[in-house]
Amino acid sequence: MVKVVAKHFVKEDKINEFIELAKNLVEATVKEEGCIEYKLFQDLKDSKILTIIEEWEDKTALDKHMDSEHFIEIVPILSSFMEKPAEMNLYKNLT
Amino acid sequence: MVKVVAKHFVKEDKINEFIELAKNLVEATVKEEGCIEYKLFQDLKDSKILTIIEEWEDKTALDKHMDSEHFIEIVPILSSFMEKPAEMNLYKNLT
Numbered sequence: 001m002v003k004v005v006a007k008h009f010v011k012e013d014k015i016n017e018f019i020e021l022a023k024n025l026v027e028a029t030v031k032e033e034g035c036i037e038y039k040l041f042q043d044l045k046d047s048k049i050l051t052i053i054e055e056w057e058d059k060t061a062l063d064k065h066m067d068s069e070h071f072i073e074i075v076p077i078l079s080s081f082m083e084k085p086a087e088m089n090l091y092k093n094l095t
Numbered sequence: 096m097v098k099v100v101a102k103h104f105v106k107e108d109k110i111n112e113f114i115e116l117a118k119n120l121v122e123a124t125v126k127e128e129g130c131i132e133y134k135l136f137q138d139l140k141d142s143k144i145l146t147i148i149e150e151w152e153d154k155t156a157l158d159k160h161m162d163s164e165h166f167i168e169i170v171p172i173l174s175s176f177m178e179k180p181a182e183m184n185l186y187k188n189l190t
Contacts, residue, residue, distance in 0.1 A: 003136050005102075005114065005148070007100075007184075039189075040188070040190040041098050042186060042187060045185070046156055050189075051184065051186060089144060090138065093135070093136060094114060095121045
């Protein structure tokens with residue numbers, strides 16, 4: 001299992017566009033093989049912080065996701081809405 | 096529902112102690128009312144990054160957790176193992 005936390009810092013005036021497009025990414029991604037969880041969250045205090053929390057069966061499934069048509073199409077547009085680069089961490093579970 | 100990502104940056108020589116103690120915290124916390132998920136993760140590239148990903152039924156359950164005996168006992172010790180303050184984000188789900 002691989003857990004991913006991808007934290008995005010979005011330009012104030014692009015928050016709604018980011019959310020709408022990220023929802024499309026979520027919708028396509030949850031159908032992928034090996035995807036256990038893929039959800040979009042918004043920080044309660046700072047609405048510019050939008051985080052995707054993911055769980056994949058293994059690294060291969062995650063790599064395939066990053067090669068998928070929807071990822072390649074949507075992620076560069078999402079990146080253009082960001083104030084600074086996303087923080088992405090890949091984790092293993094210890095508990 | 097409230098999602099929490101608590102990201103800790105632990106001193107190199109305190110990683111094992113942090114993990115052992117955090118496991119005790121996880122064990123006690125998952126028994127709490129309103130706790131949907133509470134798991135410890137370690138970054139695959141940087142073993143000093145230890146993150147707890149949590150899900151609570153509501154803010155009240157989270158507040159109760161932060162008032163619990165095990166939280167009050169264990170968290171200050173975990174903090175003493177950190178290189179810098181933890182990053183804590185509370186989120187709502189959008190998808």
